[in-house]
Amino acid sequence: MAGVIATPALADSRSEAVACVQNQLATMGLYNGKADGRASSAVRSAVAAYQTSKGAISSRAFDLDSAIVFCRHIGLRDKSMRQFWPSTKRPYVIIASDSIDKALKDEVTKSTALSLSAFRRTYGIELANTVYISIGQTPREMAEMTRKHHQRNRGDIVKYWTERCDTKANFTGVSYGGMIALCRDGPATLGKGLARNYVRQVVVHEVFHEAQAQLSGEPRKLKRSQSAVDWQGPVWMVEGSAEFVALNVTTGRSAGSLVSWFRARLKQRPELILLEQSTAREYFTLDVYYGGALGVSRLVSRSGTKSLTRFYEMLGQGVDWEEAFAKAYGTPTGQFYKAYARAF
Numbered sequence: 001m002a003g004v005i006a007t008p009a010l011a012d013s014r015s016e017a018v019a020c021v022q023n024q025l026a027t028m029g030l031y032n033g034k035a036d037g038r039a040s041s042a043v044r045s046a047v048a049a050y051q052t053s054k055g056a057i058s059s060r061a062f063d064l065d066s067a068i069v070f071c072r073h074i075g076l077r078d079k080s081m082r083q084f085w086p087s088t089k090r091p092y093v094i095i096a097s098d099s100i101d102k103a104l105k106d107e108v109t110k111s112t113a114l115s116l117s118a119f120r121r122t123y124g125i126e127l128a129n130t131v132y133i134s135i136g137q138t139p140r141e142m143a144e145m146t147r148k149h150h151q152r153n154r155g156d157i158v159k160y161w162t163e164r165c166d167t168k169a170n171f172t173g174v175s176y177g178g179m180i181a182l183c184r185d186g187p188a189t190l191g192k193g194l195a196r197n198y199v200r201q202v203v204v205h206e207v208f209h210e211a212q213a214q215l216s217g218e219p220r221k222l223k224r225s226q227s228a229v230d231w232q233g234p235v236w237m238v239e240g241s242a243e244f245v246a247l248n249v250t251t252g253r254s255a256g257s258l259v260s261w262f263r264a265r266l267k268q269r270p271e272l273i274l275l276e277q278s279t280a281r282e283y284f285t286l287d288v289y290y291g292g293a294l295g296v297s298r299l300v301s302r303s304g305t306k307s308l309t310r311f312y313e314m315l316g317q318g319v320d321w322e323e324a325f326a327k328a329y330g331t332p333t334g335q336f337y338k339a340y341a342r343a344f
């Protein structure tokens with residue numbers, strides 16, 4: 001699959017997903033407006049008509065945040081509808097600031113292609129939206145790139161960069177559903193202070209977050225009473241599966257062998273129930289990532305790699321996360337938490 005390095009046509013991958021559905025429904029004769037990327041009432045009623053005649057895709061309301069779920073599933077049901085998937089024309093777009101060396105940019109490009117083919121082959125995940133990745137070195141560069149290429153979550157990305165980019169690690173990433181931003185700390189160059197394998201793991205990890213967002217629908221604006229768990233599942237699974245997949249794809253280790261790999265990196269037993277909310281990411285970082293990945297390794301070793309795909313797809317269909325968990329893994333979360341504790 002040839003990746004494309006270019007300037008995106010639309011700044012927001014959410015509008016691209018809406019335009020995808022508009023084109024799909026227009027081809028089926030259910031919509032006769034423009035493919036302008038706006039989730040108008042005309043599109044919403046066309047989506048409702050599609051679901052009535054062809055079967056439901058999701059109980060989620062059709063809007064900017066859920067459009068990718070519809071675009072993707074219409075293409076999964078009918079191959080000819082994949083021509084409208086933004087990923088068909090451009091699987092990914094890599095945007096690098098001038099300060100990023102070619103070797104690093106090439107490695108990120110290769111790792112992105114590797115992620116997408118491994119996801120398809122091993123996890124049965126076909127992404128419908130283009131994966132946008134920007135790489136920079138300073139908060140100012142990240143602000144500039146997000147201003148040009150990605151309007152959404154710009155404030156969040158810039159804030160993240162201001163807080164973490166220079167101080168944390170030599171290479172780090174963040175995904176905001178529709179945009180991955182990678183930061184290289186100034187002095188580190190590929191091969192000198194920055195290991196190729198590490199870059200590869202960070203990229204696969206972040207591209208898997210993009211896959212989660214495309215399977216479950218992108219993060220919607222939460223009401224005060226809602227928790228992020230409602231749309232993305234517990235944070236130990238969000239980070240644990242990204243970490244599990246990163247290791248699985250880059251090292252080829254099986255889920256069974258990763259159980260002991262992650263177990264060896266934990267000093268004490270994490271309490272998974274405390275790791276459901278995204279705030280846990282800050283308070284129990286190692287537990288969320290490695291404890292979560294240990295949990296995911298156990299789940300995948302029992303139910304197979306495609307169980308992760310089924311779980312995130314069910315969230316996109318509007319299924320409550322605990323119900324989706326029980327369906328994908330054949331065990332309620334409470335029971336799994338107990339078994340996890342016993343086996344630790």
Ligand SMILES: [Zn+2]
Nearest residue numbers: 205209239242
């Ligand atoms: Zn992550």
